[in-house]
Amino acid sequence: AQKVTQAQTEISVVEKEDVTLDCVYETRDTTYYLFWYKQPPSGELVFLIRRNSFDEQNEISGRYSWNFQKSTSSFNFTITASQVVDSAVYFCALSGTNTGNQFYFGTGTSLTVIP
Amino acid sequence: DAGVTQSPTHLIKTRGQQVTLRCSPKSGHDTVSWYQQALGQGPQFIFQYYEEEERQRGNFPDRFSGHQFPNYSSELNVNALLLGDSALYLCASSGGSNSGNTIYFGEGSWLTVV
Numbered sequence: 001a002q003k004v005t006q007a008q009t010e011i012s013v014v015e016k017e018d019v020t021l022d023c024v025y026e027t028r029d030t031t032y033y034l035f036w037y038k039q040p041p042s043g044e045l046v047f048l049i050r051r052n053s054f055d056e057q058n059e060i061s062g063r064y065s066w067n068f069q070k071s072t073s074s075f076n077f078t079i080t081a082s083q084v085v086d087s088a089v090y091f092c093a094l095s096g097t098n099t100g101n102q103f104y105f106g107t108g109t110s111l112t113v114i115p
Numbered sequence: 116d117a118g119v120t121q122s123p124t125h126l127i128k129t130r131g132q133q134v135t136l137r138c139s140p141k142s143g144h145d146t147v148s149w150y151q152q153a154l155g156q157g158p159q160f161i162f163q164y165y166e167e168e169e170r171q172r173g174n175f176p177d178r179f180s181g182h183q184f185p186n187y188s189s190e191l192n193v194n195a196l197l198l199g200d201s202a203l204y205l206c207a208s209s210g211g212s213n214s215g216n217t218i219y220f221g222e223g224s225w226l227t228v229v
Contacts, residue, residue, distance in 0.1 A: 043225070101216070102171060103150075107156055107157050108155075
């Protein structure tokens with residue numbers, strides 16, 4: 001079974017603080033992909049990153065960084081020096097090669113950055 | 116480069132009615148997926164269309180049906196609407212040489228059933 005858990009429902013931080021969003025996944029696939037999407041109030045899910053199961057190298061993109069650890073089945077997302085524009089709901093998602101083309105999403109973490 | 120576009124943006128329907136939602140994929144994409152997102156939840160997979168056929172389906176009743184046209188655009192139809200069908204319906208597209216299996220979403224159609 002495929003499952004994504006985002007235990008943090010809501011997080012509030014003050015601007016310029018760092019914040020980490022947690023994601024834990026379950027899969028029986030040996031080859032799979034992990035994703036993070038950002039959903040502002042408008043509704044559109046904006047793609048942030050894709051990571052495949054064979055690449056555990058951490059990635060940094062500007063103020064965003066991702067930590068993928070297969071040993072703990074986690075794919076955490078850190079925003080450094082948060083800004084008000086980072087306020088949104090963030091979703092972690094999983095896609096496995098044995099489950100076809102279906103994406104499995106977590107329930108999301110609502111991040112509020114207070115100015 | 117146009118992204119995924121959906122219409123209508125918002126609509127209100129009465130229980131028992133039928134609704135059709137439309138989606139145009141991102142330029143260069145040939146695969147369209149539909150997701151339902153209830154308030155406070157993550158998106159749930161409804162089905163995916165490729166080459167005008169339903170390729171995969173999630174755990175949704177037959178009241179949910181779809182179609183893909185030769186230009187890759189797609190429609191989602193929901194019959195006999197229930198109050199529980201109120202949700203954000205998201206279309207996502209993929210395919211082409213550069214997207215891998217990443218899916219790109221439109222802004223969604225907000226459906227309210229009263």
